[in-house]
Amino acid sequence: MNEELTSIGGPVCNEKLPASLIFAEGQHLTHQNKEALWDIFEAIGKNWSNTIYDSNNQRSSWYEMLKAKTENAPNYAGEYVNAIYVLNELYSMYGKDEAFKKLFFESGVDNSAPPTTRLAHCKIYVVNEFIRMQITAGGFKSWGTKYGGEQARNYHGFLGGTRYNRIPRVREYDPETTNSKNDDA
Amino acid sequence: MKNQYDYVIVGAGVAAATIAKGLLEHKHDTSILILEAGPEIIAKDRRFWWDYITRGERPYTFTYDQKFEADSTGNIEYQTDGVRVKAYGGSTMHWGAWCLRFRPEDFNLHTNTGEGADWPINYEDLESYYNDAEAFLSVCGDDNANWIPRSKPYPVPPFEWTAADGAMIEAWEQLDVVYQDGDIDPGTKTKIKSGKMPIARYRKCMTTGTCKYCPIGGRFNAQYVLDDLKNDTRFINFEVRVNAPVHKVNASSKSKIESVTYTDNLNGKKHTVYGDTIILASGAYNVPKLLRASKNEFWQDGIGNDYDLVGRFVVSHSMLNVVGKAKSNPNGWFQEYDFPTLMSHSYNTKEHQKKGKIFMFKNRTTPNVDIAQLMIEGKTREEIDEIVYGEMTINLQAFLEEKGKFSNRLEAKPGVDRFGLPLTTVHFSRTDEEMKNANDRLRLLEQVIEKMGLEVTSSRIDKPGGHHTTGTARMGTSPENSVTDKFMKVHDTDNLYVCSNAAFPTGSAVNPTLTLTAMAFRLVEHLKKTNQIKSKIEDVNTVDTI
Ligand SMILES: Cc1cc2nc3c(=O)[nH]c(=O)nc-3n(C[C@H](O)[C@H](O)[C@H](O)COP(=O)(O)OP(=O)(O)OC[C@H]3O[C@@H](n4cnc5c(N)ncnc54)[C@H](O)[C@@H]3O)c2cc1C
Ligand code: SF4
Numbered sequence: 001m002n003e004e005l006t007s008i009g010g011p012v013c014n015e016k017l018p019a020s021l022i023f024a025e026g027q028h029l030t031h032q033n034k035e036a037l038w039d040i041f042e043a044i045g046k047n048w049s050n051t052i053y054d055s056n057n058q059r060s061s062w063y064e065m066l067k068a069k070t071e072n073a074p075n076y077a078g079e080y081v082n083a084i085y086v087l088n089e090l091y092s093m094y095g096k097d098e099a100f101k102k103l104f105f106e107s108g109v110d111n112s113a114p115p116t117t118r119l120a121h122c123k124i125y126v127v128n129e130f131i132r133m134q135i136t137a138g139g140f141k142s143w144g145t146k147y148g149g150e151q152a153r154n155y156h157g158f159l160g161g162t163r164y165n166r167i168p169r170v171r172e173y174d175p176e177t178t179n180s181k182n183d184d185a
Numbered sequence: 186m187k188n189q190y191d192y193v194i195v196g197a198g199v200a201a202a203t204i205a206k207g208l209l210e211h212k213h214d215t216s217i218l219i220l221e222a223g224p225e226i227i228a229k230d231r232r233f234w235w236d237y238i239t240r241g242e243r244p245y246t247f248t249y250d251q252k253f254e255a256d257s258t259g260n261i262e263y264q265t266d267g268v269r270v271k272a273y274g275g276s277t278m279h280w281g282a283w284c285l286r287f288r289p290e291d292f293n294l295h296t297n298t299g300e301g302a303d304w305p306i307n308y309e310d311l312e313s314y315y316n317d318a319e320a321f322l323s324v325c326g327d328d329n330a331n332w333i334p335r336s337k338p339y340p341v342p343p344f345e346w347t348a349a350d351g352a353m354i355e356a357w358e359q360l361d362v363v364y365q366d367g368d369i370d371p372g373t374k375t376k377i378k379s380g381k382m383p384i385a386r387y388r389k390c391m392t393t394g395t396c397k398y399c400p401i402g403g404r405f406n407a408q409y410v411l412d413d414l415k416n417d418t419r420f421i422n423f424e425v426r427v428n429a430p431v432h433k434v435n436a437s438s439k440s441k442i443e444s445v446t447y448t449d450n451l452n453g454k455k456h457t458v459y460g461d462t463i464i465l466a467s468g469a470y471n472v473p474k475l476l477r478a479s480k481n482e483f484w485q486d487g488i489g490n491d492y493d494l495v496g497r498f499v500v501s502h503s504m505l506n507v508v509g510k511a512k513s514n515p516n517g518w519f520q521e522y523d524f525p526t527l528m529s530h531s532y533n534t535k536e537h538q539k540k541g542k543i544f545m546f547k548n549r550t551t552p553n554v555d556i557a558q559l560m561i562e563g564k565t566r567e568e569i570d571e572i573v574y575g576e577m578t579i580n581l582q583a584f585l586e587e588k589g590k591f592s593n594r595l596e597a598k599p600g601v602d603r604f605g606l607p608l609t610t611v612h613f614s615r616t617d618e619e620m621k622n623a624n625d626r627l628r629l630l631e632q633v634i635e636k637m638g639l640e641v642t643s644s645r646i647d648k649p650g651g652h653h654t655t656g657t658a659r660m661g662t663s664p665e666n667s668v669t670d671k672f673m674k675v676h677d678t679d680n681l682y683v684c685s686n687a688a689f690p691t692g693s694a695v696n697p698t699l700t701l702t703a704m705a706f707r708l709v710e711h712l713k714k715t716n717q718i719k720s721k722i723e724d725v726n727t728v729d730t731i
Contacts, residue, residue: 144517154521
């Protein structure tokens, strides 16, 4: 249907939409919707190998975000349902694992332009936001260990947990023991 | 609607919140009305927080100053856009919460240098109020820090230096930046150490590092104090009206200020409210504009402006910025908090006053890698790993002290913004000598970056900006040299006060809000005393007339 297709997917993915948030006042997500969306979140951790327990340690934070985004205006339910349409088409075209690879690494979507197709809506309003959330909820920690170094403990936006937490909040500089703990690694 | 109060306060930022809290805790039934031009924006809302995390959106950005709302004239542009929050809570809705005391010499700038102005009070007059302000804002800081004389320890322990601070500390030590003769105990070679940045923690912080938008009310925001006061059943006569820009302060004689006039932005109706005492806590932009707009038969050029001083002596901070690059970051460091943890006062001393003091700090966001953005762009695990350990930038910054000059002036430009506040023109210039001094200071920062083994990739002096504007209704000893007296009462009036950075005769090299809060505590003490005296006189009069 579209000869100049530069992005992945078929007619559903490439259907034109206005760039503004899909209208969804009063709309709620079903349990099945949430499970379908969880697949995206879980796939993020798998594809970047930056999570443990199949992302289940982040599940409650993720639910909280979904709830906040669908129970208050502007309501994201329309975007979330759209993402499920897009995914279903991608699954049928490429199979599940390959669909996520294409969506994350070669979608052809310009992340800084207004999203004007179903696919672009899915990438910008759902996938990209899930990625930011995943990093904030601890996904940042896996980067920083390559040379046997100490992993990062904090990141802008990280909700560190309880006030009773006794684990140091950050990698600290201690002038007594010098800063060069990892230099020989 | 009630229209007579003990106190009418214009503006609902930290200054207003501190005064209201102090007065109400002293006498619970004191009647106070706060009038705020901007709207109320709900804070501590999880949805807003998630939008900030996932989209970088903050709920209050629409209240910021817009570029077209201010003109800038002079030989250097004054940045006003994107700065203040005009809303319930004022700019503490989005401030950094760094809480530094001014140093003793800041109160004697003119005596020490022949330039700028002296305060009519000294550091010692403010010291106990600094303690109160630090307790109120729950400032975390290092008790071993010796850059300032203090009589009480910080109420909260400091944040640790992050691993990424280490290289800069080591470079400072090699350059003797850390160790300098201090002013605290002259001649004894007291050392000024590199320090841990004091930050207002207020309530228990969960260290998310976000800090520009706190979902749990950890970082101090004047809104939270005002909410607490409104919800406290003891304070039955406390009221805040938002969407209520004040246009004019009205006088019934030269000395007696009786009321203010405001518009209810929701219906366009004008109202006049009367106060025994009127306090302008509307920020360094709006205090002078309001005073000058308040012309009457007693004050032909605006209240407090008989000597054409209102709005003059604008002081700001310019930021010095030097960025260095290293080829690699083998430890995968990044600045793990979204606020600076490392600072130095070595050039924030009396010795450096003449040339312009600087306050140095490691920038709050470097080194850093926006991992999520790389993922969004489709970079793979391996590619991101390479970037994390690859090129690293570190940014050293400093605030540069400015000196107030008669010709630098802030005034109203015709027209109003969407909240009904007058637009602004800032006339601001620097002398050649000041420009040279600023450039010399920049070289100093470059040396540090080079000592760290980094290549300097950018070195610049940012525009002066509205974030820390001070001096526009400064305090002093007489109407000929200032707008207010040492208690921030407008000269020749009995009951009009300015509680704002506007009243600061100097801006120091550090952020202003802790000093403002200390000044607000001092004002509360003064009002408690004066009004006690006043009510005694009134009692006597009542007895007399019976
Ligand atoms: C981005 C940013 C970061 C900052 N970070 C720091 C920091 O880390 N540390 C620090 O010490 N300081 C910091 N500051 C400065 C700090 O925010 C201010 O010093 C402080 O908020 C000033 O408080 P205030 O109560 O005097 O005024 P404001 O917060 O400006 O409040 C005044 C209020 O009065 C209202 N108003 C104005 N005119 C009228 C009128 N005519 N009628 C009715 N209402 C009116 C305004 O809408 C506003 O809400 C920062 C400022 C900015 C902009
Ligand atoms: S670091 Fe603390 S104060 Fe700042 S946003 Fe996070 S919880 Fe709030």
